[in-house]
Amino acid sequence: MGSLSLNYIVRRLLVFFLTLWVAATLIFIIPRLAPGDPITAMVARMSQQAGFVENADLIIEGWKERFGLNDPVYVQYLRYMGNLLRFDLGLAMARFPSPVSQLVSRALPWTIGLVGIATLIFFTVGNLFGALLAWTKTPKLVKVLIPMSMIFTSIPPLLAGLLLVYIFGFLLDIFPQAYAYHHSFREPEFTLKFIGSVLHHGFLPAMAIVLVTFGYWALGMRGMMVTIEGEDYMILAQAKGLKPFYVLYRYMIRNAILPQMTALAVSIGTLVGGSVLVEVIFNYNGMGTLIFTAIREQDFNLIQGTSFILIVTSALAVLIIDLSYPLIDPRISLEGK
Amino acid sequence: MAAEAKTKTAVVAGGTKKAGAFNRFDNPWLNWKFLAGVSILGIIFFLIFLGNTFWDTSLALNASAPLNLPPYGMEYQKGKNTILVGVPEHPLGTENSGRDMLALLIVGTPRTLGVGAIAASVGMLVGIFLGFLAGFLGGWIDDMIRLATDITITIPSLLVLIVIQSVLGSVDLVTMALLISMFAWATPTRYIRAQVLSMRESGYVQMARLSGVPVRDIMFKEIMPNLLPYLAASYIGNMTGAIISAVGLEVLGFGPQRIPSLGVAIFFSIEAAALLRHMWWWWGIPTVILAIVFIALLLINLGLDEIANPRLRKAN
Numbered sequence: 001m002g003s004l005s006l007n008y009i010v011r012r013l014l015v016f017f018l019t020l021w022v023a024a025t026l027i028f029i030i031p032r033l034a035p036g037d038p039i040t041a042m043v044a045r046m047s048q049q050a051g052f053v054e055n056a057d058l059i060i061e062g063w064k065e066r067f068g069l070n071d072p073v074y075v076q077y078l079r080y081m082g083n084l085l086r087f088d089l090g091l092a093m094a095r096f097p098s099p100v101s102q103l104v105s106r107a108l109p110w111t112i113g114l115v116g117i118a119t120l121i122f123f124t125v126g127n128l129f130g131a132l133l134a135w136t137k138t139p140k141l142v143k144v145l146i147p148m149s150m151i152f153t154s155i156p157p158l159l160a161g162l163l164l165v166y167i168f169g170f171l172l173d174i175f176p177q178a179y180a181y182h183h184s185f186r187e188p189e190f191t192l193k194f195i196g197s198v199l200h201h202g203f204l205p206a207m208a209i210v211l212v213t214f215g216y217w218a219l220g221m222r223g224m225m226v227t228i229e230g231e232d233y234m235i236l237a238q239a240k241g242l243k244p245f246y247v248l249y250r251y252m253i254r255n256a257i258l259p260q261m262t263a264l265a266v267s268i269g270t271l272v273g274g275s276v277l278v279e280v281i282f283n284y285n286g287m288g289t290l291i292f293t294a295i296r297e298q299d300f301n302l303i304q305g306t307s308f309i310l311i312v313t314s315a316l317a318v319l320i321i322d323l324s325y326p327l328i329d330p331r332i333s334l335e336g337k
Numbered sequence: 338m339a340a341e342a343k344t345k346t347a348v349v350a351g352g353t354k355k356a357g358a359f360n361r362f363d364n365p366w367l368n369w370k371f372l373a374g375v376s377i378l379g380i381i382f383f384l385i386f387l388g389n390t391f392w393d394t395s396l397a398l399n400a401s402a403p404l405n406l407p408p409y410g411m412e413y414q415k416g417k418n419t420i421l422v423g424v425p426e427h428p429l430g431t432e433n434s435g436r437d438m439l440a441l442l443i444v445g446t447p448r449t450l451g452v453g454a455i456a457a458s459v460g461m462l463v464g465i466f467l468g469f470l471a472g473f474l475g476g477w478i479d480d481m482i483r484l485a486t487d488i489t490i491t492i493p494s495l496l497v498l499i500v501i502q503s504v505l506g507s508v509d510l511v512t513m514a515l516l517i518s519m520f521a522w523a524t525p526t527r528y529i530r531a532q533v534l535s536m537r538e539s540g541y542v543q544m545a546r547l548s549g550v551p552v553r554d555i556m557f558k559e560i561m562p563n564l565l566p567y568l569a570a571s572y573i574g575n576m577t578g579a580i581i582s583a584v585g586l587e588v589l590g591f592g593p594q595r596i597p598s599l600g601v602a603i604f605f606s607i608e609a610a611a612l613l614r615h616m617w618w619w620w621g622i623p624t625v626i627l628a629i630v631f632i633a634l635l636l637i638n639l640g641l642d643e644i645a646n647p648r649l650r651k652a653n
Contacts, residue, residue, distance in 0.1 A: 019487075027497070031500075154635040154638075155627070155628045156581040159624045159627055159628055162612075166612055166621070170613070170615070270581075273493045273494065273585060274581070277585050280607075291589075300503060303499060307496040307497070311493060
């Protein structure tokens with residue numbers, strides 16, 4: 001890590017914190033741009049449901065005072081930022097009085113696990129397939145089979161999830177249709193049986209993400225490999241009489257993987273968005289399902305909190321990829337020297 | 338795939354394919370992926386046109402057709418027996434609240450594509466403007482634009498859109514498209530900036546600059562025409578992304594509820610547990626149509642990539 005240039009780290013950290021600030025500010029401003037305020041809207045909803053609400057004005061005033069909505073906007077903004085820094089996301093209305101942070105901390109590991117493992121699979125498989133597609137020594141049959149496997153590429157994971165859950169969950173009934181583990185487990189536990197159940201339940205959602213994504217990486221990798229095949233050092237490698245596998249790995253894949261890492265950092269945002277929707281389809285116990293529940297129960301606090309934490313997580317993932325990049329590409333750390 | 342492409346070019350070239358020989362039919366735009374993608378989209382538009390002419394589109398509205406009708410001429414599971422039932426009036430069946438599925442597709446498909454087109458267009462215009470600005474002017478303007486794109490790309494746009502929409506409630510499709518375009522400018526900006534940067538150093542731009550051509554003319558008369566395939570590929574990619582966002586928001590229940598689009602149909606089907614009830618035509622047909630649209634867009638994009646990048650073309 002000593003070779004990381006300070007300039008690079010500072011710039012990455014700046015982007016990270018600015019991203020969090022922009023996201024937090026957007027989430028603060030958006031509800032305030034809409035006409036009316038949340039309390040009045042809530043009481044209006046209550047009176048719609050119940051027909052009439054006693055002392056509605058008093059309730060509105062009381063809650064406004066309680067939530068500090070009568071303070072000037074900048075005071076509200078500073079207080080909101082202060083709360084976010086302490087990860088105090090308020091209470092969830094839908095499951096009152098659970099704090100949002102508690103619900104989020106229960107759901108987040110599932111989402112990170114699902115997206116993390118799916119990413120690992122599609123990145124490995126995609127790059128491997130892409131490399132094989134471009135390599136001149138690949139068997140003909142493989143070169144025909146790989147493009148056929150990529151037919152689902154660019155379909156949103158949500159639609160793939162729908163098809164998979166119907167075919168494998170309902171028609172063939174070999175995979176469960178919902179939840180992250182079997183309902184006989186009350187709480188997550190650390191047994192082999194539980195882990196097996198988690199893998200069984202997680203397979204389809206992960207596949208929904210992998211199937212539609214890996215082709216994209218294979219195509220990117222293929223493009224890179226084709227570019228590299230034209231480089232002078234490839235001729236040198238051949239002239240040296242190096243073994244084909246050695247050339248493939250040391251000369252081609254290791255060079256081609258670098259832009260793929262950058263592309264991975266760029267695609268995290270889309271990936272998280274897609275996995276949120278996959279979770280909704282599979283009713284997975286993660287952040288996506290939490291947001292969906294919050295939307296249906298019109299629990300704005302929970303929507304805000306969940307979205308913000310997911311944005312923080314994505315930004316963190318991007319930061320980690322960006323910071324690990326100089327480790328695999330020494331040229332970056334020379335930049336600016 | 339590669340062999341097929343080769344035979345196609347050979348056929349087009351009239352069988353006179355000789356290594357190194359000049360061939361005036363060897364036009365990069367005669368790329369089979371590009372043409373296949375365009376034809377698929379063309380067929381879809383033609384079918385929509387036919388549907389609008391010959392089918393009663395008002396059947397896409399609530400309660401204009403009988404409820405839960407299974408599709409005609411297709412297998413339908415009832416208990417243990419697989420039976421064929423249905424009526425000619427509703428060839429693709431109807432859904433829970435009495436919308437005719439065929440009418441729903443005719444009305445919904447162009448609306449879904451429209452959202453993508455609007456959002457991608459707005460995003461591209463902003464992207465071209467900012468990309469050229471950053472790539473050509475450099476300095477602190479470039480720094481600011483790069484910072485803004487980095488931040489926008491890092492934030493998962495769907496989440497911010499969810500927050501916005503949960504305040505606004507369900508909105509019409511144009512508003513939805515404009516909301517999506519708030520995030521659709523960043524990727525084109527980054528892409529175009531990189532292309533402009535590399536083109537700025539190329540010989541013909543240097544030549545133009547030395548000849549005293551004004552900056553604006555260098556941008557729009559020298560660089561822009563060379564960027565066209567890249568711009569088109571970027572636009573298609575952007576459109577794919579915008580449709581994915583739109584369908585995602587619709588499936589979460591933020592779409593317009595009265596006149597359906599494909600995503601809204603899927604939302605309703607999930608709400609009504611259509612999966613559990615084996616009403617596959619309700620969510621399945623919109624899903625397949627969307628999948629075909631996405632495959633067509635991908636083919637166009639791949640074709641454009643090969644048109645723009647001779648090295649990729651040679652690899653086939």
